[in-house]
Amino acid sequence: MGLCNSSLSSSSPSKTGLHSHASTNNNSNGTNNSVGGGSQFVEASSESSGVFMSDSGQVLESPNLRVYSFLELKTATEGFKQDLMLGEGGFGRVYRGWIHAETLAPSKGGSGMTVAVKRLSSESLQGFEEWRTAFNFLGVLSHPNLVKLLGYCREDKEHLLVYEFMPKGSLEYHLFQRKESFPWDLRIKIMIGAARGLAFLHGLQRQVIYRDFKPSQILLDSNYEAKLSGFELAKLGPSQGNSHVSTRVMGTFGYAAPEYLATGHLYVKSDVYAFGVVLLEVLTGLRAIDPKRPRGQESLVDWLRPKLSSKHKVQKIIDKGIKGQYSSKVVTELGRITLSCTEPDPKNRPHMKEVLDVLENIQCINVVPGRSSINSAGASSSHSSPRHC
Numbered sequence: 603m604g605l606c607n608s609s610l611s612s613s614s615p616s617k618t619g620l621h622s623h624a625s626t627n628n629n630s631n632g633t634n635n636s637v638g639g640g641s642q643f644v645e646a647s648s649e650s651s652g653v654f655m656s657d658s659g660q661v662l663e664s665p666n667l668r669v670y671s672f673l674e675l676k677t678a679t680e681g682f683k684q685d686l687m688l689g690e691g692g693f694g695r696v697y698r699g700w701i702h703a704e705t706l707a708p709s710k711g712g713s714g715m716t717v718a719v720k721r722l723s724s725e726s727l728q729g730f731e732e733w734r735t736a737f738n739f740l741g742v743l744s745h746p747n748l749v750k751l752l753g754y755c756r757e758d759k760e761h762l763l764v765y766e767f768m769p770k771g772s773l774e775y776h777l778f779q780r781k782e783s784f785p786w787d788l789r790i791k792i793m794i795g796a797a798r799g800l801a802f803l804h805g806l807q808r809q810v811i812y813r814d815f816k817p818s819q820i821l822l823d824s825n826y827e828a829k830l831s832g833f834e835l836a837k838l839g840p841s842q843g844n845s846h847v848s849t850r851v852m853g854t855f856g857y858a859a860p861e862y863l864a865t866g867h868l869y870v871k872s873d874v875y876a877f878g879v880v881l882l883e884v885l886t887g888l889r890a891i892d893p894k895r896p897r898g899q900e901s902l903v904d905w906l907r908p909k910l911s912s913k914h915k916v917q918k919i920i921d922k923g924i925k926g927q928y929s930s931k932v933v934t935e936l937g938r939i940t941l942s943c944t945e946p947d948p949k950n951r952p953h954m955k956e957v958l959d960v961l962e963n964i965q966c967i968n969v970v971p972g973r974s975s976i977n978s979a980g981a982s983s984s985h986s987s988p989r990h991c
């Protein structure tokens with residue numbers, strides 16, 4: 603780790619990782635990160651309400667969010683009851699709450715639709731910028747693989763965001779915390795969903811860099827469809843003619859790309875690197891960084907990347923718990939794509955759209971004797987842009 607003055611949080615799920623935002627939000631082109639409305643993401647010529655982008659994604663001209671009072675959200679979460687706490691991140695605590703499905707008004711006593719209410723810790727002055735960033739991006743970006751922001755509250759020192767509830771938790775939970783191994787088909791389905799989310803952000807005319815891609819940010823709906831959450835660190839990509847934005851280093855150790863750590867230059871392809879790290883975690887069932895592993899193995903990428911180019915070696919690094927659920931051909935392909943995503947030079951990494959194509963193809967060709975190609979319940983990625991094998 604050893605980065606002075608950086609705001610990288612550790613990769614442990616219970617991190618205190620305060621993503622400090624003392625630096626300005628301006629990028630190297632002098633444009634502000636505060637997007638205000640959807641027109642920031644499209645060329646002036648195509649500005650219109652509800653601009654349709656691609657792959658069932660949409661950019662709204664202005665946020666369509668319900669404004670809540672603090673009291674309403676207190677009611678919805680039964681007074682931010684400890685038992686209803688879903689977890690705690692660098693930004694604050696997240697509580698389960700309930701609202702009426704149609705009116706989105708708070709409801710009492712667990713009736714109506716379940717939501718996740720993120721409450722910025724009131725001492726966290728720095729967190730306000732992150733609250734605003736998440737609000738700015740998720741208020742106008744809509745895609746089946748991005749978590750939906752339903753409303754917000756800004757009252758005195760209180761800042762809250764109300765999200766759709768993700769009943770299956772995070773990829774982090776399924777990969778690293780649950781006892782039984784997580785099936786191969788679902789792992790691939792989730793990575794396809796996450797790739798679609800990133801490809802949507804990268805495909806906007808004014809690209810968006812997610813900047814904090816990691817398993818705890820990939821939330822899962824009841825059908826294990828992946829939705830990118832967070833967005834507190836998201837950043838508008840470089841404007842025309844520039845390759846990167848310059849910014850203070852923030853994110854999570856283990857996932858941040860080497861060029862970003864070394865220079866503060868953030869590329870769209872820095873997200874692709876993080877995606878490659880998560881793919882490696884998905885393949886091996888091991889965490890990106892684990893100081894308890896033997897010397898030389900603490901960093902998953904440094905340790906296992908050299909094995910990804912060898913057909914023979916890559917078979918040996920796959921999570922033992924999912925043996926027999928994949929064909930050797932798909933493992934070779936996955937090794938290849940993971941290797942290129944984690945290329946040290948961002949120019950040599952593929953675009954997310956290319957990664958998505960490879961993963962969709964892998965999902966189709968995984969024919970294992972005695973198993974159908976897409977066999978776990980709900981494992982086919984039919985939610986958005988189904989692909990016919």
Ligand SMILES: Nc1ncnc2c1ncn2[C@@H]1O[C@H](COP(=O)(O)OP(=O)(O)OP(=O)(O)O)[C@@H](O)[C@H]1O
Nearest residue numbers: 688689690691692693696718765766767768772818
């Ligand atoms: N929409 C949601 N539905 C269900 N659970 C959620 C939702 N949003 C967040 N959570 C849960 O709340 C916990 C905290 O989430 P949060 O996004 O604040 O932090 P994080 O991603 O774990 O870490 P950090 O903010 O430091 O990157 C996580 O365990 C997450 O699974």
